[in-house]
Amino acid sequence: MQRNCNGSAMVEYAIGLVFFVAVLIAPVFDGKNVIELLIEAIKTEHAAYMYSSSMPL
Numbered sequence: 001m002q003r004n005c006n007g008s009a010m011v012e013y014a015i016g017l018v019f020f021v022a023v024l025i026a027p028v029f030d031g032k033n034v035i036e037l038l039i040e041a042i043k044t045e046h047a048a049y050m051y052s053s054s055m056p057l
């Protein structure tokens with residue numbers, strides 16, 4: 001007997017995608033989610049880089 005399983009992979013990928021997005025937008029620390037923490041870290045590191053690159057030699 002052969003089962004018809006067409007489309008089951010798409011459902012699994014959709015469930016995985018929903019879980020991944022929920023993890024990214026869920027609050028982690030101080031009400032901030034992972035995306036906000038990542039943006040804040042990039043801004044901080046960029047500010048430090050700009051400060052050090054503007055120093056005279």
